[in-house]
Amino acid sequence: MSWSPRLRDLPDWRTRAVFERNAQVYLRNWRTAFLPPALEPIVSLLAFGIGLGAYVGAMKWHGQSVDYISYMAPGLVAQTVFATPFFESLYSSYVRMFYQKTWDGLLATQVELRHIVWGEITWASARGVMNASVVCVVLAAANALGVLHIHTAWLLALPLIGFLAGWCFAAFGLCFTALVPSIDHMNFPVFLVGIPLGLISNTYFPIDPHNAILAAAMQANPIYHLAELYRALLIGNGPDVHLAWLAGTSAIWLLVFATAAQTLVHRRVLGE
Amino acid sequence: MADLAYGAKILIARGLVKSYNGKRVVDGLDLDLGAGSVLGLLGPNGAGKTTTLRMLYGFNEPDAGEIRYDGKLLRDNRDELKGWIGVCTQHDTLDHDFTVEQNLRIYASYFRPPLPAENRRVAALPDTFGLAEFAKQPPRELSGGYQRRLMIARSIVQKPRVLFMDEPTTGLDPAARVDVWRLVSALRADGMAIVLTTHYMDEAERLSDAITVLARGKAVARGTPREILGEVLGEHVAVLDVADVDASALQMWAKARTGNPPARVLDEWQIPLTANQLAAFSEAFSHCRFTVRQPTLDDLFLRLAIESPRDPEEAR
Numbered sequence: 001m002s003w004s005p006r007l008r009d010l011p012d013w014r015t016r017a018v019f020e021r022n023a024q025v026y027l028r029n030w031r032t033a034f035l036p037p038a039l040e041p042i043v044s045l046l047a048f049g050i051g052l053g054a055y056v057g058a059m060k061w062h063g064q065s066v067d068y069i070s071y072m073a074p075g076l077v078a079q080t081v082f083a084t085p086f087f088e089s090l091y092s093s094y095v096r097m098f099y100q101k102t103w104d105g106l107l108a109t110q111v112e113l114r115h116i117v118w119g120e121i122t123w124a125s126a127r128g129v130m131n132a133s134v135v136c137v138v139l140a141a142a143n144a145l146g147v148l149h150i151h152t153a154w155l156l157a158l159p160l161i162g163f164l165a166g167w168c169f170a171a172f173g174l175c176f177t178a179l180v181p182s183i184d185h186m187n188f189p190v191f192l193v194g195i196p197l198g199l200i201s202n203t204y205f206p207i208d209p210h211n212a213i214l215a216a217a218m219q220a221n222p223i224y225h226l227a228e229l230y231r232a233l234l235i236g237n238g239p240d241v242h243l244a245w246l247a248g249t250s251a252i253w254l255l256v257f258a259t260a261a262q263t264l265v266h267r268r269v270l271g272e
Numbered sequence: 273m274a275d276l277a278y279g280a281k282i283l284i285a286r287g288l289v290k291s292y293n294g295k296r297v298v299d300g301l302d303l304d305l306g307a308g309s310v311l312g313l314l315g316p317n318g319a320g321k322t323t324t325l326r327m328l329y330g331f332n333e334p335d336a337g338e339i340r341y342d343g344k345l346l347r348d349n350r351d352e353l354k355g356w357i358g359v360c361t362q363h364d365t366l367d368h369d370f371t372v373e374q375n376l377r378i379y380a381s382y383f384r385p386p387l388p389a390e391n392r393r394v395a396a397l398p399d400t401f402g403l404a405e406f407a408k409q410p411p412r413e414l415s416g417g418y419q420r421r422l423m424i425a426r427s428i429v430q431k432p433r434v435l436f437m438d439e440p441t442t443g444l445d446p447a448a449r450v451d452v453w454r455l456v457s458a459l460r461a462d463g464m465a466i467v468l469t470t471h472y473m474d475e476a477e478r479l480s481d482a483i484t485v486l487a488r489g490k491a492v493a494r495g496t497p498r499e500i501l502g503e504v505l506g507e508h509v510a511v512l513d514v515a516d517v518d519a520s521a522l523q524m525w526a527k528a529r530t531g532n533p534p535a536r537v538l539d540e541w542q543i544p545l546t547a548n549q550l551a552a553f554s555e556a557f558s559h560c561r562f563t564v565r566q567p568t569l570d571d572l573f574l575r576l577a578i579e580s581p582r583d584p585e586e587a588r
Contacts (some may be wrong), residue, residue, distance in 0.1 A: 021367075024378070104361060105361075
């Protein structure tokens with residue numbers, strides 16, 4: 001097993017077959033699979049945006065004054081784009097790999113493990129797009145009601161940008177799927193990695209790192225650039241330097257974590 | 273190991289080696305399979321049966337050795353050759369998110385190129401396997417026997433040339449086992465080559481044209497069930513009540529004359545013997561009551577279990 005992301009397998013028909021299989025299952029169970037996770041960001045918008053926002057009041061962002069709910073709304077989409085693929089490739093992929101033996105069934109066909117890895121990553125990213133789209137619809141409605149103030153035209157671009165970024169977050173999550181000994185151990189990546197990472201990425205509140213190492217770590221974090229790019233699109237003046245940073249960091253994360261996921265999953269599933 | 277020539281063989285494996293954590297699980301194994309024949313792979317737990325199967329159907333890469341299907345190397349022609357291979361694993365890998373019919377349909381989509389009459393074939397399989405009345409139900413609502421039927425139906429959905437079945441009847445009741453035997457016989461009659469592993473000796477004897485017995489990752493016997501029993505065990509098995517014989521005397525005699533200790537099965541000692549050894553045994557233990565019967569593959573398993581005790585790590 002060599003260390004390679006196996007990018008050439010990404011457009012393969014077998015990767016698509018894995019994606020389509022997951023999509024078919026999802027469509028069969030969409031009420032339970034889609035509604036609760038999609039509604040969770042709406043709860044966050046109401047609780048943090050309206051509830052907490054009433055206490056926070058106006059904030060300064062890039063020299064301009066914005067109300068808290070308008071500040072956190074783009075961060076909410078970024079958090080959804082990060083968290084949905086991360087948790088999908090953690091929990092759902094683990095269940096398919098370990099409990100349902102779906103991967104074992106696939107491996108008895110012409111589908112190879114490298115296609116399963118790319119299929120799972122792509123599917124998890126697509127789930128992020130679906131949930132982010134729901135959040136965007138809610139934000140558009142809230143904007144129309146005057147609850148927040150954002151440039152709604154850019155909402156259409158957010159899920160697309162999220163799909164590309166979601167790949168790297170899904171690959172990141174899949175590495176832990178291959179590493180955790182049992183589903184109980186998921187608490188480690190969830191509570192010690194996923195949730196803290198989402199919170200320290202300028203999603204719900206701004207972080208101004210004075211330490212050079214922390215500042216460098218923040219620059220290497222695509223969630224931070226995603227949140228700031230979304231903010232630039234929805235409450236700023238359109239795409240800014242974070243677009244380039246997002247593209248660069250996402251590409252690096254994807255290469256690193258897709259490579260790691262391919263290797264770790266191979267070791268986990270095939271025992272070699 | 274005899275040199276086996278290529279010819280009408282659909283599957284030829286040579287010198288297969290596989291190690292896990294520094295331990296050789298399969299150690300220089302050769303296997304041949306002719307079209308339309310059934311090869312039974314037997315051996316005690318930890319003998320390397322499942323690992324061998326997983327290498328043959330491309331799940332794991334051998335550390336050494338080669339696997340050829342119709343002369344083509346598996347490692348160089350995986351995409352094509354995996355389309356020739358059907359796999360019915362020991363554990364249920366059915367997709368319980370789909371119905372019986374959808375399981376067959378979606379499984380067919382994992383193979384390219386699609387069969388010319390794929391839709392018709394997929395539609396006919398539930399009838400062929402007695403699953404028509406459950407076609408719209410999810411597999412979890414089926415009994416173990418019907419789930420196994422679906423596993424087999426699904427494994428041949430792309431019309432493979434070689435079918436691998438890993439302990440296909442484990443956990444089934446006798447009636448369901450007979451059903452699976454009928455299906456296997458029908459597939460063989462249809463010209464499909466089959467490799468199966470089993471713990472059930474009667475199953476191996478009924479279904480297999482040839483048997484390879486594995487122990488510690490090596491083939492310790494090959495041939496028809498009768499040939500193997502004669503070669504490895506002898507023609508007879510003497511059976512004694514444990515209360516009727518001095519155990520240490522029996523064990524010493526058996527070790528000295530047959531090279532192997534007797535097998536203890538509940539309240540009986542069982543000793544496989546050749547005709548000459550039986551004569552000597554009758555003389556040495558004339559004071560004991562014993563019966564003589566023909567050896568079975570169960571006796572072979574007991575012998576192998578005694579010769580190759582399970583690794584405590586494997587037992588865990």
